[in-house]
Amino acid sequence: MIKNSIELKHVFKKYQAPTSFFAPKKENPFVLQDINLKIAPGEFHIFLGRSGCGKSTLLNIIAGFLPKTSGQVLVNGHEVAAPGRDRGVVFQNADAAIFPWLTVYENVSYGLKMQHFSEKERTPIVNQSLKLVGLDQHANKYPYELSGGMKQRVQIARSISNDPDILILDEPFGALDAQTRRIMQDELIRIWQKTKKTILFVTHDIQEAAYLGQKISIFSPAPASNIYKTITVDYPYPRNVFSKDNEQLVTELNNYFPIGGR
Numbered sequence: 001m002i003k004n005s006i007e008l009k010h011v012f013k014k015y016q017a018p019t020s021f022f023a024p025k026k027e028n029p030f031v032l033q034d035i036n037l038k039i040a041p042g043e044f045h046i047f048l049g050r051s052g053c054g055k056s057t058l059l060n061i062i063a064g065f066l067p068k069t070s071g072q073v074l075v076n077g078h079e080v081a082a083p084g085r086d087r088g089v090v091f092q093n094a095d096a097a098i099f100p101w102l103t104v105y106e107n108v109s110y111g112l113k114m115q116h117f118s119e120k121e122r123t124p125i126v127n128q129s130l131k132l133v134g135l136d137q138h139a140n141k142y143p144y145e146l147s148g149g150m151k152q153r154v155q156i157a158r159s160i161s162n163d164p165d166i167l168i169l170d171e172p173f174g175a176l177d178a179q180t181r182r183i184m185q186d187e188l189i190r191i192w193q194k195t196k197k198t199i200l201f202v203t204h205d206i207q208e209a210a211y212l213g214q215k216i217s218i219f220s221p222a223p224a225s226n227i228y229k230t231i232t233v234d235y236p237y238p239r240n241v242f243s244k245d246n247e248q249l250v251t252e253l254n255n256y257f258p259i260g261g262r
């Protein structure tokens, strides 16, 4: 068993069509068809693809929120059957993910409290997580007092406080303005380098994939999406969006998504 690893073997996914006595019987197409992938411990891995190709579906299967139709999904060598502490998830919509009636501190502390950590045990973990994401000065604020970027920091701190092996992020910066998005991308790289977690990050933004990813898995269009190719990006961080390396990578990635193509 390799710790912090993810392995996908022949994963297929088809959503169940709604059934009704009056509606004609209908079969939904496969959303994902024969996905095979290995994500190594400590890797920063990107799922890149057009809207609707099934990136979030696969991420939710790995997180344990959705069942697969067939195949094997192994996290740390064990078949995924449900969500678990080994996987922390950060969603795009922070407003739906954090509790509006709890402070920043209480939101980050909540999961640990549910796992019966005592207050004495929780305090240093929560303080450390808040410091890591730069929210230590905002611990007593409520979500309505926070910017979009700060709310995403709360989600990241909450996940990190559980000390997951793998951090799973579903378009976490998609709703942020361009400047905040770049700041959060730099923050995430810093957190990844510090914690050495395995990161699985979903995006449809080519520039974002090129700026963040060590490995970029490119999804084919819907339906019945597959992973076309996984590209290894071996130039170092921090990356310069104006560098020749970056320009070449963005051009290469753009070739997989022709304008006007599906």
Ligand SMILES: Nc1ncnc2c1ncn2[C@@H]1O[C@H](COP(=O)(O)OP(=O)(O)OP(=O)(O)O)[C@@H](O)[C@H]1O
Pocket (backbone or CB within 6 Å): 015, 016, 031, 049, 050, 051, 052, 053, 054, 055, 056, 057, 058, 204, 222
């Ligand atoms: N609960 C569901 N029931 C039926 N079909 C679904 C369900 N959830 C998603 N789908 C379909 O599965 C396909 C993949 O959706 P998914 O959200 O995984 O794509 P995505 O690549 O993450 O898209 P986006 O980037 O827009 O979030 C889409 O065709 C979508 O309509």
